[in-house]
Amino acid sequence: MTKRQLWLRFIAHLDLPLLLGIGLLMLTSLVVLYSADNASWGRPLSQMLNIAVALTCMWLIANLPLHYLMRTAVPIYLLGMMLLIGVALFGEISHGARRWLNLGVTTIQPSELMKIGVPLMMAWYFEKHEATLTLKNYFVAALLLLMPVALIARQPDLGTALLISASGFYVLFLAGLSWRVMGGLLVAALASAPVLWSMLHDYQRHRILMLFDPSQDALGKGYHTIQATIAVGSGGILGKGYLNGTQTHLDFLPERTTDFIFAVYSEEFGLLGNLILLGLYVLVIGRGFVITANASTYFTRLMAGSITLTFATYAFVNMGMVSGILPVVGVPLPLVSYGGTSMLTLLLGFGMLMSIETHQKLVKT
Amino acid sequence: MAKHVELKNHLREIFYFRLRLAISVGFVLLLLAILLVRFIYLQAVRHDYYQTLAESNRISIVPIVPNRGLILDRNGLVLAHNYSGYTLEITPNKTANLEATINELSALIEITPKDRKRFNKLLAERRNFETLMIRNRLSDEEVARFAAQQYRFPGVEIKARLFRDYPYGAKTAHLIGYIGRINQTDVEQLEENDLAANYRGSDYIGKTGLEQSYESELHGATGMEQVEVDSGGRAVRMLSRTPPSSGNTLVLSIDAKLQEIAEQAFGNYRGALVAIDPNNGEVLAFVSKPGYDPSLFIDGIDTQSWDELNNSPDHPLNNRALRGQYPPGSTVKPFMALAGLYYNTRSPDRTISDPGYFNLPGSSHQYRDWKKDGHGSVDMFKSIVISCDTYYYGLATEMGIDNISSFLSRFGFGKKTGLDLEGETSGLLPSQEWKMKRYQQKWYPGDTVSVGIGQGYNLVTPMQLAYATATLANNGVGYKPHLVREVRSSRSHENRLIENKSAFDLQIAAAHLDLVKRAMAAVTQPGGTAAQAAAGAPYRMAGKTGTAQVVGMKQGEKYDASKLDERHRDHAWFIAFAPADQPRIALVVLAENGGHGGSTAAPIARKVLDYYLLGKVPQPLPDLSDKEVEEHD
Numbered sequence: 002m003t004k005r006q007l008w009l010r011f012i013a014h015l016d017l018p019l020l021l022g023i024g025l026l027m028l029t030s031l032v033v034l035y036s037a038d039n040a041s042w043g044r045p046l047s048q049m050l051n052i053a054v055a056l057t058c059m060w061l062i063a064n065l066p067l068h069y070l071m072r073t074a075v076p077i078y079l080l081g082m083m084l085l086i087g088v089a090l091f092g093e094i095s096h097g098a099r100r101w102l103n104l105g106v107t108t109i110q111p112s113e114l115m116k117i118g119v120p121l122m123m124a125w126y127f128e129k130h131e132a133t134l135t136l137k138n139y140f141v142a143a144l145l146l147l148m149p150v151a152l153i154a155r156q157p158d159l160g161t162a163l164l165i166s167a168s169g170f171y172v173l174f175l176a177g178l179s180w181r182v183m184g185g186l187l188v189a190a191l192a193s194a195p196v197l198w199s200m201l202h203d204y205q206r207h208r209i210l211m212l213f214d215p216s217q218d219a220l221g222k223g224y225h226t227i228q229a230t231i232a233v234g235s236g237g238i239l240g241k242g243y244l245n246g247t248q249t250h251l252d253f254l255p256e257r258t259t260d261f262i263f264a265v266y267s268e269e270f271g272l273l274g275n276l277i278l279l280g281l282y283v284l285v286i287g288r289g290f291v292i293t294a295n296a297s298t299y300f301t302r303l304m305a306g307s308i309t310l311t312f313a314t315y316a317f318v319n320m321g322m323v324s325g326i327l328p329v330v331g332v333p334l335p336l337v338s339y340g341g342t343s344m345l346t347l348l349l350g351f352g353m354l355m356s357i358e359t360h361q362k363l364v365k366t
Numbered sequence: 367m368a369k370h371v372e373l374k375n376h377l378r379e380i381f382y383f384r385l386r387l388a389i390s391v392g393f394v395l396l397l398l399a400i401l402l403v404r405f406i407y408l409q410a411v412r413h414d415y416y417q418t419l420a421e422s423n424r425i426s427i428v429p430i431v432p433n434r435g436l437i438l439d440r441n442g443l444v445l446a447h448n449y450s451g452y453t454l455e456i457t458p459n460k461t462a463n464l465e466a467t468i469n470e471l472s473a474l475i476e477i478t479p480k481d482r483k484r485f486n487k488l489l490a491e492r493r494n495f496e497t498l499m500i501r502n503r504l505s506d507e508e509v510a511r512f513a514a515q516q517y518r519f520p521g522v523e524i525k526a527r528l529f530r531d532y533p534y535g536a537k538t539a540h541l542i543g544y545i546g547r548i549n550q551t552d553v554e555q556l557e558e559n560d561l562a563a564n565y566r567g568s569d570y571i572g573k574t575g576l577e578q579s580y581e582s583e584l585h586g587a588t589g590m591e592q593v594e595v596d597s598g599g600r601a602v603r604m605l606s607r608t609p610p611s612s613g614n615t616l617v618l619s620i621d622a623k624l625q626e627i628a629e630q631a632f633g634n635y636r637g638a639l640v641a642i643d644p645n646n647g648e649v650l651a652f653v654s655k656p657g658y659d660p661s662l663f664i665d666g667i668d669t670q671s672w673d674e675l676n677n678s679p680d681h682p683l684n685n686r687a688l689r690g691q692y693p694p695g696s697t698v699k700p701f702m703a704l705a706g707l708y709y710n711t712r713s714p715d716r717t718i719s720d721p722g723y724f725n726l727p728g729s730s731h732q733y734r735d736w737k738k739d740g741h742g743s744v745d746m747f748k749s750i751v752i753s754c755d756t757y758y759y760g761l762a763t764e765m766g767i768d769n770i771s772s773f774l775s776r777f778g779f780g781k782k783t784g785l786d787l788e789g790e791t792s793g794l795l796p797s798q799e800w801k802m803k804r805y806q807q808k809w810y811p812g813d814t815v816s817v818g819i820g821q822g823y824n825l826v827t828p829m830q831l832a833y834a835t836a837t838l839a840n841n842g843v844g845y846k847p848h849l850v851r852e853v854r855s856s857r858s859h860e861n862r863l864i865e866n867k868s869a870f871d872l873q874i875a876a877a878h879l880d881l882v883k884r885a886m887a888a889v890t891q892p893g894g895t896a897a898q899a900a901a902g903a904p905y906r907m908a909g910k911t912g913t914a915q916v917v918g919m920k921q922g923e924k925y926d927a928s929k930l931d932e933r934h935r936d937h938a939w940f941i942a943f944a945p946a947d948q949p950r951i952a953l954v955v956l957a958e959n960g961g962h963g964g965s966t967a968a969p970i971a972r973k974v975l976d977y978y979l980l981g982k983v984p985q986p987l988p989d990l991s992d993k994e995v996e997e998h999d
Contacts, residue, residue, distance in 0.1 A: 175386050177379075224427065224563075234408040234416025247420055272409040279398060290391055294384060302383055310390055317397040324404050 014063040014359040016292070022285035023351060026336040027052050029266070029278065034339055036244050037257045037265045044258050044339050051341040055348040062352025067360050070353060071300055074118075074125035078145070081118040084111030085152040092156075112153045112161045116346050119149055119165050120307040123172040128300035139178050146173075157202050160330030164318070168311040175306040176299075225261065228253045230325040232264040240271030258339040260331060263323040286313045292358045301357040308350040315347075426593055429567030432586030433528060435613030437542060437576060439622035440648075440851060446542050446577070448528040452504040454512065455497040458489060460521030467519060468500065474515060475508050477501055480668050487666060502529070502665065530570070530664055534622060536657030537629045540685045541620065541787075541849065543575015544660035564588050573663065576616065576849060579788045583853055586613035617852040617861075619648030624978055628653045631973040631984065635960055636680055637937075638687035640832035641953035641974060644943060647836070647845025649785070650951060651974065654686040679933070689791045691825040692956065695912030696753045696963070697939045698774075698820035700882045701834065703746055705773040706761045707878040714881050717745045724759035726811050733759050733815050736913075750885035751894045753911060755819050762818025767809055770817060771797045774824075776872050777834040777844075784846050785829055793830050796823035821915055828956050831941060836952035838882070839908075839943035842874035886910055887946040890968075896940065899968030905979050906946035909971065911963030912939030935959040940967035944975050951978050 002010075030052075031045045038044040062070075088111055123142045130138045146169035154162035174183070198206070232248035241247065246268035248254050257265050267275055289309030296302040312335055319334040321327035333343045408416065437446035454475060461467050468485075471477060481501055488498045504512075509524055516522070530545050532538065548556075548571050556562045556571075565571070566588060572578040589610030593603065628639045628651045641651040662671050675683055684690065706712040722740035723732040735741070735755040741748070749757035762770060775781065780795025794800075796817065798809040816822030826834075829847070837844035853862040886908035890900030895911040914937040938960030943952035953971055960966035976982040 171390070175383065175390070177382060177386065230408065231416050231419050233405070234412055235420030237409055237413045237417065267405075267409075272405055275405045275409070276402075279401065283398065286394055290387065294387055306387060306390065310394070313394045313397065317401065320401050321404070324401070324408060326400070326404055 014355055015060070016063075016288070016355040016358045019285065019288045019292070019351060019354060019358075022281055022288060023336060023348075025281050026285065029281070030262075030337040030339075032243075033262055033266045033269075033337065034258055036246065036269060037249060037262055037339075039250065040244055048339055048344075051339075051344045054341065055344040058345060059348040059352035059355070062349055063355035063359065065352075065356055067298070067301060067356060070121075070356060071125055071128070074121045077114065077118045078122035081111055081115045082149060082152075084114065085149055087111070089152055089155065110342065112149075112156070112158055112165070113342050113346055115149045115153070115165055116161075116168065116311075117349055119146055120168045120172050120304060120311070123169055123176075124300050124303035124307065127172070127176045127303055128298065131299045134177070136179075136182070139173060139176070139182070142173060142176070143169075146170075157205065158331075159201070159205050160332055163330070164311070164314065164332065167314050168307050171307040171310040172303050175303050225255050225329055226325050228255065229261050229264040229323045232268040233324050236268040236271040236274075238272045240267075240269050240274055243269050245269060260319070260329075260333055260338060261323055262338050263320050263334050266337070267323070282313070282316050286316075289354060292354050295361070296357055297361045301361070305354055305357050308354055312347065312350065428591045428593055430589035430591055430607075430610045431567045431569075432588055432610035433612040434530065434545070434570075435584040435586065435856065436615045437584075438615060438617050439620050439625075440618060440650075441621065441623075442617075443622040444533055445538055445618065445620075445622060446530065446532050449531055450526055451502065451529050452509050453499045453525050453527050454501040454504060455499050455523055455525050456485075457497045457521045457523075462520075464489075467522065471500070471519065471522065474511055475501060475504065483668055484666055497523070497525070499665070502527075530661075532660050534626070535661070536659055536682075537626055537653075538620075538622075539575075539657040539660045540654035540687065541575055541625075541652045542660065543577040544573055544663045545570040545577050546573040546663050547666055570664070574789075575787060576618075579786055580616055580850065580853075583616065584613040586856065587611045612856040614856055615854040616850050617854060618849050619643070619650060619851040620652060620849060621650050621978070624974060625651045625653060627977045627984060628970070628974045629655065629657075631970040632957065635966065635970075636686070636958040637956045637960065637967075638690060638828040639953065639955050639970065639974065640687050640828050641951055641978070642832050642836040642847055644836035644840040644949050644952045645845075647847045648851060649847050649849050650978065651953070652687055652849065654684070654688070654690075656680050656682040658682040685789065686956070686958075687828045688785065688787055689789060689827065690956070691791055691793055691827055692937055692939075693822070693824065693914040694820035694826045694831060695914040695937070695939050696755075696820055697831060697910050697912035697941045697954075698824070698826075699750055699753065699758055700838065700886055700910050701774055701777055701779075702758055702761060702770070702818060703750060703882050703885075704838075704874060704878055705765060705770055706746070707875070707881070708773055709765055709769055711764045712746060712761055714746045717743045718757055718760060720744050720754055720756040722756070724756045724815065726763065726815065729812075731812070747881065747885045747888070750882065750910065751888045753895050758818040759815045760818075762814050763811060767814045767817060768797050770814070771795045777837055778830055779824070779826060779834060781830075783829055783833045786848050786850055790829065791827055793827050794823060794825040820912060828954050831939075832952065832954040835941040835943060835954060837872065838879075839949035839952040841876070841879050842872040844870045844872065846870075883908055883946065886943075890942075895964045896942075896968040897964075899940075899964060899972045903972065903976070905944055905975075907942055907944040907972075907975060908946040908949075909940060909942035909968065911968060912941070913937070913961070913963055914939060916959065933959055935961055938963045938966040940964075940971050942968075942971045942975065944979060951975065 031048060034045045034048055035042070122145055126142055126145060127134070127138070146166065150162050150166050150169070153165065228248060232246065232254055235241070235248065236246075244250070246265060248268050249257055249265045254261055254264050266278065270277075286309055289305065289312065293302060293305040293309055296305050315332055315335040318327055318330065318332045319338075322329055322332065323334075333340055335347050336344070433448055436444060436448075439445055454471070456464070456467065458464060468477065468482065477500060485498060485500045504524070512524060516524075532542055532544070534542075547569055548565065552571050553562070556565050564585070564587060568585070568588065572581040572584060577584065587610060589608045591607045592605040624641065628641070632639070632653070632655045636655050638655065639651060639653040640649065642649055658675055662675075667675075703712075707714070720735060720740035720742060722738050723734045725732055733755070736753070740756065741752055741754045744752075744754045744757050746757075748754065771780070775795055780793055782790045782792045784790075796809075796813070801807055801809045801813070801823070813822055817824050833844065833847055836847070851863070855862065887906055888894050889909050889911065890896045890903075890907045896909050900907050900909070916934050916936060936959070938955075938957040940955045940963045941953070942955075943949040951974075953974060955967040955970045955974075957966045957970065973984040976984065
């Protein structure tokens with residue numbers, strides 16, 4: 002085998018347009034992290050490691066034929082449920098919430114696994130019953146979604162619970178849940194809002210209230226919103242220039258390498274930078290939609306659509322939170338925020354998208 | 367195949383799917399549009415407003431650190447307080463040449479090499495735009511001298527700060543503990559507990575002792591000021607202010623005078639003393655000798671002082687009263703006697719004949735009494751008064767280790783007392799099961815023999831023994847010991863009494879208690895092991911001496927203190943309560959390598975009791991350590 006053949010085989014299952022978008026976002030991540038970490042290489046270097054690990058996993062998944070992927074749905078889902086129940090019973094408490102499970106060697110956060118596990122399971126379920134879909138099947142699928150969501154909401158991790166609900170809802174929507182049922186659900190959700198409110202933990206209510214009046218807790222959580230909004234707004238059209246963000250470098254911005262990294266970017270690169278960043282996200286999301294449209298089976302269509310829409314949701318929720326139109330929920334900016342777990346989860350999803358795209362191409366030819 | 371039949375259907379499904387996909391695309395575009403509008407609003411429309419906030423007139427939220435709560439003794443004497451003083455601080459980011467600046471400064475104000483070392487340490491850990499202390503406790507004259515020259519030193523300023531001070535210094539170091547600069551571990555801990563907001567601006571946090579265990583009471587609530595600052599970071603105008611509220615004041619049950627007298631009574635001995643009011647569990651004195659100067663730690667201890675403290679053979683950083691674990695020696699005998707009565711193993715009037723040693727049936731190994739020729743005929747009362755070892759070798763063997771452990775644990779042996787200080791150790795109450803788990807060995811009868819006189823595997827902390835003594839003194843009714851008596855709120859001026867609802871009655875028969883307490887009272891009478899120390903006291907004092915071996919003796923070898931290295935000499939114990947019939951105080955004295963309990967530990971106890979019961983302040987203590995003393999244990 003020549004070098005060239007080897008190379009071709011290596012990239013055979015990579016989707017190059019998607020990879021380009023992902024790569025540019027990762028590059029942005031490293032550039033912004035360098036600034037956010039006060040012009041030091043600490044965070045960028047360990048982010049490179051995160052990226053390397055995640056890319057490797059993505060390549061492996063992309064090379065996995067689809068029927069293998071489908072076969073993992075049930076085991077992953079069951080494992081995730083077991084871990085979630087484990088967390089509820091024996092989990093470690095941190096920041097007042099029970100989210101982590103200590104396995105002796107390492108602590109894991111099973112809700113991360115479910116970000117992939119839930120849509121995968123639902124898509125698998127719909128594929129299995131494709132020929133004879135009735136309302137009952139949608140009901141079962143909704144149950145598959147609600148069980149883990151309830152466990153995660155109880156931890157309490159409202160942000161993750163809502164995001165997983167969203168990714169599950171996308172599957173239901175794409176699977177063809179009737180408009181009438183959706184309308185009914187919407188009405189039911191609005192009606193039950195007061196009940197839900199009473200079930201929320203104090204800090205969660207606090208966070209939602211803060212959205213309307215961040216000055217209420219100007220030293221604590223509201224401080225995040227106030228300072229982030231100032232950072233974005235003061236960035237202006239062209240930004241203050243790389244490494245020149247005063248909000249960032251005068252220590253006004255909290256959590257600026259993780260959840261609030263967009264404020265750093267926005268302050269230093271301005272509206273123009275934001276447009277470019279949105280453009281990069283459009284590239285990734287758009288390619289995801291193309292892959293979804295091309296997908297040949299029911300399972301792959303649902304899976305690809307859910308992955309793409311979920312990615313878009315993460316990006317929207319994070320930027321909305323930083324720019325002060327959504328409450329502060331702990332959602333990182335996808336592919337840009339510092340952190341290994343979210344990078345890995347995202348790239349596992351992209352690996353699936355690539356597998357979906359490239360394996361059916363081979364079938365066609 | 368089936369596919370062919372459903373082909374039309376399939377195409378329709380694809381159509382419906384693509385329709386939904388198109389709706390999804392529309393949804394995403396809507397989200398993007400919302401973001402775009404928001405960005406344009408913030409960055410183009412309202413840019414000037416935010417620009418103003420961020421740049422020229424930055425609104426800064428300045429936390430106002432609350433004053434830390436005071437710590438007072440039961441009579442209102444101050445054990446920890448704050449005083450205001452001036453520090454000289456440098457903002458490295460605003461200073462061009464640090465080294466040169468510091469050199470120039472040192473011409474004006476004395477800057478010692480220690481100050482420089484500490485500054486360099488802070489410099490390595492600093493966050494951006496933080497001001498770092500180079501000198502603390504400036505005199506008024508130094509402040510004036512610098513103020514006149516300030517224009518020469520951009521980025522250097524004088525700040526008024528509150529300093530923590532511990533008037534009793536080393537004497538209360540193990541009790542009060544100290545505060546220190548907040549480090550990375552503390553930050554993580556605070557974030558974990560969602561307290562980070564309340565510590566914005568705080569530089570210090572309780573690290574050990576009461577400063578640590580009552581951190582949440584002492585710290586107070588941080589206030590804040592919204593100020594307009596110019597681009598140089600100077601405050602121009604105050605917009606709003608939420609005042610901080612000071613930390614709460616702790617009023618301890620400790621009597622500082624008593625603590626001081628106890629501390630002095632130790633002379634050059636290392637050791638520990640814990641005194642408790644048996645009627646309510648209030649700790650009256652809590653001494654661990656030697657102490658250390660807590661103020662060294664507040665702004666980060668320099669390496670040299672740290673090495674001195676850490677490598678000292680006296681281990682001054684070790685809280686002996688709370689964490690030191692020692693064999694209880696003969697102080698365990700009163701409790702052992704109660705166990706014997708409880709299990710009905712020995713009736714009080716049964717006498718044994720003591721030949722000066724004990725051996726287990728079928729073994730020639732001799733367990734020796736401290737008195738070579740034995741005590742002759744010994745009943746339970748006498749066994750406590752003269753501390754007869756042979757009596758307890760036999761009693762322990764008859765009861766068996768598991769019975770012993772189960773009874774002693776009721777007095778709190780082998781368990782933490784629950785004192786309101788962190789880091790308490792639990793001692794060791796051995797059992798067959800414990801030995802199997804720990805050493806994978808079965809329990810030998812010989813192990814039980816040693817436990818009978820408080821040697822062997824069992825270990826106690828002075829705190830534990832004090833709790834057990836107080837419980838015995840109070841006729842088997844125990845109170846959870848505590849150091850803080852009252853928390854005075856700075857905000858509402860209401861006082862929260864730490865009450866003792868946790869009384870626990872061990873249900874010991876009155877007749878048993880009476881016998882053991884009478885015997886302990888006789889210990890301090892002529893003929894008892896602590897007669898000398900108690901001679902002439904106008905009150906009745908009950909006690910028990912003890913000696914804990916540091917190194918084992920071979921068969922037939924005689925203990926000779928003068929031949930042993932000082933640090934291998936026995937530890938001296940004394941437990942006591944007084945007045946014997948109506949106890950107001952129970953205490954434990956441990957003098958490390960002190961030799962005999964009666965001659966070393968008991969006189970220390972006497973001084974403390976004299977002060978507490980009579981108000982008598984002792985004369986300087988004569989040096990007893992080298993005097994040959996007749997009596998033993």
